[in-house]
Amino acid sequence: MGKRITSQDVADLAGVSRTTVSFVLNNEQRFSIRPETAEKVRAAAKQLGYYPNASARALASNQTKTIGLIISRAPQYIASDPFLPQILGGLMEVLKQNRQGLLVEWVEPGQQLETYLELTRAHHIDGMILMTPRLDDPGIKELEETEIPVVLMGYIPGSSLHSVDVDNLAAAETAVNHLIELGHSRIACITNAALPYTSASQRLEGYKSALKKANLDYDENLVWEADFDMQSGYHVTKELLASGREFTAIFVASDNVALGVYSALREAGLKIPDDVSIVGFDDIPLASFISPTLSTVALSGHDISVESYNLLTRLMRGEVPESLSVTLPTHLITRQSSREIGRRAT
Amino acid sequence: MGKRITSQDVADLAGVSRTTVSFVLNNEQRFSIRPETAEKVRAAAKQLGYYPNASARALASNQTKTIGLIISRAPQYIASDPFLPQILGGLMEVLKQNRQGLLVEWVEPGQQLETYLELTRAHHIDGMILMTPRLDDPGIKELEETEIPVVLMGYIPGSSLHSVDVDNLAAAETAVNHLIELGHSRIACITNAALPYTSASQRLEGYKSALKKANLDYDENLVWEADFDMQSGYHVTKELLASGREFTAIFVASDNVALGVYSALREAGLKIPDDVSIVGFDDIPLASFISPTLSTVALSGHDISVESYNLLTRLMRGEVPESLSVTLPTHLITRQSSREIGRRAT
DNA sequence: GAAAGTAACTAACGCGCGTTAATCAAGAGG
DNA sequence: CCTCTTGATTAACGCGCGTTAGTTACTTTC
Numbered sequence: 001m002g003k004r005i006t007s008q009d010v011a012d013l014a015g016v017s018r019t020t021v022s023f024v025l026n027n028e029q030r031f032s033i034r035p036e037t038a039e040k041v042r043a044a045a046k047q048l049g050y051y052p053n054a055s056a057r058a059l060a061s062n063q064t065k066t067i068g069l070i071i072s073r074a075p076q077y078i079a080s081d082p083f084l085p086q087i088l089g090g091l092m093e094v095l096k097q098n099r100q101g102l103l104v105e106w107v108e109p110g111q112q113l114e115t116y117l118e119l120t121r122a123h124h125i126d127g128m129i130l131m132t133p134r135l136d137d138p139g140i141k142e143l144e145e146t147e148i149p150v151v152l153m154g155y156i157p158g159s160s161l162h163s164v165d166v167d168n169l170a171a172a173e174t175a176v177n178h179l180i181e182l183g184h185s186r187i188a189c190i191t192n193a194a195l196p197y198t199s200a201s202q203r204l205e206g207y208k209s210a211l212k213k214a215n216l217d218y219d220e221n222l223v224w225e226a227d228f229d230m231q232s233g234y235h236v237t238k239e240l241l242a243s244g245r246e247f248t249a250i251f252v253a254s255d256n257v258a259l260g261v262y263s264a265l266r267e268a269g270l271k272i273p274d275d276v277s278i279v280g281f282d283d284i285p286l287a288s289f290i291s292p293t294l295s296t297v298a299l300s301g302h303d304i305s306v307e308s309y310n311l312l313t314r315l316m317r318g319e320v321p322e323s324l325s326v327t328l329p330t331h332l333i334t335r336q337s338s339r340e341i342g343r344r345a346t
Numbered sequence: 347m348g349k350r351i352t353s354q355d356v357a358d359l360a361g362v363s364r365t366t367v368s369f370v371l372n373n374e375q376r377f378s379i380r381p382e383t384a385e386k387v388r389a390a391a392k393q394l395g396y397y398p399n400a401s402a403r404a405l406a407s408n409q410t411k412t413i414g415l416i417i418s419r420a421p422q423y424i425a426s427d428p429f430l431p432q433i434l435g436g437l438m439e440v441l442k443q444n445r446q447g448l449l450v451e452w453v454e455p456g457q458q459l460e461t462y463l464e465l466t467r468a469h470h471i472d473g474m475i476l477m478t479p480r481l482d483d484p485g486i487k488e489l490e491e492t493e494i495p496v497v498l499m500g501y502i503p504g505s506s507l508h509s510v511d512v513d514n515l516a517a518a519e520t521a522v523n524h525l526i527e528l529g530h531s532r533i534a535c536i537t538n539a540a541l542p543y544t545s546a547s548q549r550l551e552g553y554k555s556a557l558k559k560a561n562l563d564y565d566e567n568l569v570w571e572a573d574f575d576m577q578s579g580y581h582v583t584k585e586l587l588a589s590g591r592e593f594t595a596i597f598v599a600s601d602n603v604a605l606g607v608y609s610a611l612r613e614a615g616l617k618i619p620d621d622v623s624i625v626g627f628d629d630i631p632l633a634s635f636i637s638p639t640l641s642t643v644a645l646s647g648h649d650i651s652v653e654s655y656n657l658l659t660r661l662m663r664g665e666v667p668e669s670l671s672v673t674l675p676t677h678l679i680t681r682q683s684s685r686e687i688g689r690r691a692t
Numbered sequence: 693g694a695a696a697g698t699a700a701c702t703a704a705c706g707c708g709c710g711t712t713a714a715t716c717a718a719g720a721g722g
Numbered sequence: 723c724c725t726c727t728t729g730a731t732t733a734a735c736g737c738g739c740g741t742t743a744g745t746t747a748c749t750t751t752c
Contacts, residue, residue: 005467006708017732022710032729051467055404056708059737064401066449079435079648080631082428089425092452101470102450103412106438121351121397124447230635263635285426289576289609290636302425352738363702368740378699402738405707697750705742715732722725 005050014044021045025052058123066101067312068125070115072132072197073228074108080229082256082284086301087131087153093302094309100126109196112139120148127312129153130161134196149315151308154198155325162315163325164308168199171297171330172206173213175279176251178295178332180214183341184249184277187211188222190236190261192254192281195225203253203281221245226257233260241268248341249277255284255296262290273339283333292336299330351396360390367391371398404469412447413658414471416461418478418543419574420454426575428602428630432647433477433499439648440655446472455542458485466494473658475499476507480542495661497654500544501671508661509671510654514545517643517676518552519559521625522597524641524678526560529687530595530623533557534568536582536607538600538627541571549599549627567591572603579606587614594687595623601630601642608636619685629679638682645676 007025011018016037023031024041044050058064069091071078078084088104095102103125107115116139119125127149133140133156143150144160152163179187189207193200204223211218224240226232233252237260240247252258258280262272270276272292280287283298307326314321353371357364362383369377370387390396404410415437417424424430434450441448449471453461462485465471473495479486479502489496490506498509525533535553539546550569557564570586572578579598583606586593598604604626608618616622618638626633629644653672660667 004708008708018709019711019732019734020730023731026710028711031731034730037730049463049467051464053405053708054468054470055401055410056737057710058401059399059405059707059739060709060711062710062737075435075439078438079432081431084434085427085430086425088430088450089421092424092450093421096452104434104438104448104450106442117395118397121395122400124400230631234635259632259635262637266637285576286605286632289580289605291608291612350738354738364739365702365704365741366700369701372740374741377701380700383700399738402707403740405709405737406739406741408707408740693752695751697748699748700746702745703743705740707740708737710735710737712735713733715730717730718728720725720727722723 004053005048007050007052009048010041010044010050013048014041016041062123064101064124064126065099066103066125067095067309068103068105068119068128070119070128070130071104071106072109072112072130072134072137073106075106077228078106080256082286083282083301087305090302090305091129091309094306098313107139109134109137112137113142115139116143116146120146127151127316129308129312132193132197132199135198135201136196149312151312151315153304153308155202156198160324162311162321164304164311164328165199165325166299166304166328166330168202169206169209171299171332172203172251172253172281173210174206174330174332175281175297176207176210177214178334179249179251179277179279179338180210180216182249182277182338185216186222186245186247186249187216188224188240188245188247188250190233190240190250190252190257191223191225192252192257193226193228200225200253207251207253219245222247226252226254226260228254228256230256230260230263233257234264235260237261237264241265247276249279249338251279253281255280255282255287255294258294258296259286259290272337277338277341279332279338287333288335295335295338296333297330298333299328303328350399351394353396353398355394356387356390356396359394360387362387408469410447410470410472411445412449412471413441413655414449414451414465414474416465416474416476417450417452418455418458418476418480418483419452421452423574424452426602428632429628429647433651436648436651437475437655440652444659453485455480455482458483459488461485462489462492466492473497473662475654475658478539478543478545481544481547482542495658497658497661499650499654501548502544506670508657508667510650510657510674511545511671512645512650512674512676514548515552515555517645517678518549518597518599518627519556520552520676520678521627521643522553522556523560524680525595525597525623525625525684526556526562528595528623528684531562532568532591532593532595533562534570534586534591534593534596536579536586536596536598536603537569537571538598538603539572539574546571546599553597553599565591568593572598572600572606574600574602576602576606576609579603580610581606583607583610587611593622595625595684597625599627601626601628601633601640604640604642605632605636618683623684623687625678625684633679634681641678641680641682641684643676644679645674649674 280296626642
């Protein structure tokens with residue numbers, strides 16, 4: 001158990017005071033340090049292999065240099081989310097550049113309050129990003145009143161918290177419109193998640209809006225709720241098929257769920273896009289690798305992460321961004337899974 | 347900026363000393379506290395909404411109650427890893443039960459040393475789990491000498507660090523053997539990653555071993571290295587096809603990579619399993635949803651996480667586990683992608 | 693009834709660092 | 723020669739908590 005090296009050790013070796021060591025290593029400009037003294041300190045620190053203790057530093061400076069990513073979902077759903085790595089990857093990339101750490105937490109519906117309070121009051125983190133928030137999250141209100149900077153990845157209407165999101169409604173509308181332009185009029189909708197998740201309800205709104213603008217009837221029997229994963233997509237599609245309702249296309253608000261839809265349709269002997277056209281959402285890497293390749297709404301998890309981090313950084317600096325929310329672009333990518341109604345393979 | 351609530355505030359309100367507050371809230375059994383006093387303290391804490399400051403606590407107790415998950419890979423590879431969420435999900439589940447936090451970091455080859463030192467010496471975390479370690483990681487040696495508990499998710503031969511892994515070699519051997527039993531003798535191998543990653547080299551060894559036991563020639567022109575993602579699987583398969591070498595089956599050491607292989611074969615007009623049989627590795631959720639469903643070696647990311655955490659916990663408690671490494675079971679799942687050689691669809 | 697406990701609690705130190713106010717040397721100005 | 727700056731450095735306090743070594747008050751023991 002080698003004795004831990006403190007800044008006092010560095011100070012002793014360099015023949016200066018601990019204060020000087022602190023000034024040098026933190027590049028404190030307000031106090032002038034003679035270059036050769038600074039060099040002596042740096043050499044001593046290097047020689048001893050000194051690394052400032054994170055806890056002590058956090059305690060003294062009131063900054064943990066760590067931000068939190070909070071996922072509003074249970075682990076079993078997290079485990080099969082192909083989009084999470086993109087978010088995580090993007091975030092970790094910018095964080096490392098800025099020498100900050102990332103604490104990952106999840107909260108299950110019903111326990112949000114306690115988790116948020118613990119995280120913020122205990123000051124484990126300097127700021128937090130809340131992923132896939134739920135409309136019915138009672139903790140949101142609590143967070144609005146806390147001092148800690150918060151960025152929502154996803155939009156909560158009426159919340160005073162800053163947020164980063166894509167325009168889910170418009171994007172979904174575009175996707176459904178694409179199907180309408182291909183001549184489809186009986187278009188089913190399978191959501192990406194339960195409706196308390198804002199992205200789910202917004203995408204559903206976009207679906208409705210597109211139908212309305214095209215003067216197509218909205219049939220609630222064609223709308224089904226999936227639950228993040230492929231299994232749910234599979235089961236919901238089975239039910240849709242069993243319901244006997246006719247449809248020639250499905251807007252699936254999540255590529256991941258769409259994979260389950262593919263599987264169920266295949267099992268039912270239906271061909272994509274010959275019998276059913278599909279448009280997904282997210283453009284996960286897989287979308288261009290499966291057969292048939294999946295038409296989908298592309299959005300960049302990487303950009304969402306970076307923008308969230310940028311916004312959070314400004315909040316942590318105490319700045320007040322002019323606008324409450326950042327909306328990122330999406331674009332429709334048409335691939336093989338969507339085709340004009342009635343046309344057979346060429 | 348409401349004043350932060352400290353244990354002193356709780357003590358004042360309860361009419362006791364700060365020490366008593368600490369004893370009560372930490373359930374310190376060594377000192378006897380009168381039940382009604384304890385109750386008074388708890389009531390005061392609740393009333394004030396007191397949460398002990400994490401940094402102060404860490405500094406005083408020398409425990410951060412946080413463990414680190416270190417991923418030896420660059421963010422762009424992390425972003426498309428379908429296996430990461432499983433690991434993360436499992437880990438987060440057990441961590442929450444034990445009221446511990448999770449700090450996620452990545453290191454890129456070449457910078458491991460600095461990152462490990464910083465993380466351990468700065469005492470950001472109580473212990474760490476190192477995911478997908480590389481044989482050529484110079485930091486491993488450093489970690490062996492550090493005091494902080496470390497668990498490798500993946501095996502490094504000759505290392506004195508504890509590890510949790512599946513028996514990659516045996517599992518790969520089983521997979522290849524399955525192909526051999528189906529009558530295949532020209533079996534290509536596409537690795538899951540570059541060979542410095544131990545899982546990649548071990549799976550390749552399993553492939554070689556299976557061939558050897560079956561007295562089949564090892565042809566290094568049939569072995570290609572992929573790089574975690576689908577793109578690499580796609581490109582490598584293209585090259586394999588372009589090389590003109592004959593083969594009737596491919597062992598792909600990663601389901602994710604196999605998806606790229608699927609795509610390339612499809613593009614070349616080859617049918618799976620009619621023309622080429624495929625066996626993958628990992629059993630990602632998608633494996634049973636794509637067409638044809640993918641035969642693969644199943645392993646549980648969840649279990650790997652849980653076992654890693656359990657092992658790490660014991661190390662953090664100062665225990666010395668009898669064995670250096672934990673090996674978890676795998677099992678081959680045969681689905682549609684592998685079939686007897688020469689047989690056409692039924 | 694003094695010595696020896698025992699239960700219940702507290703004063704005070706230390707964890708390692710950031711930071712303010714103070715100190716000291718050295719030169720500038722008169 | 724003495725004051726006044728300026729530049730370079732340090733003593734000392736505080737961050738909020740865990741924890742040891744007490745200190746009380748209240749029994750028990752012979």
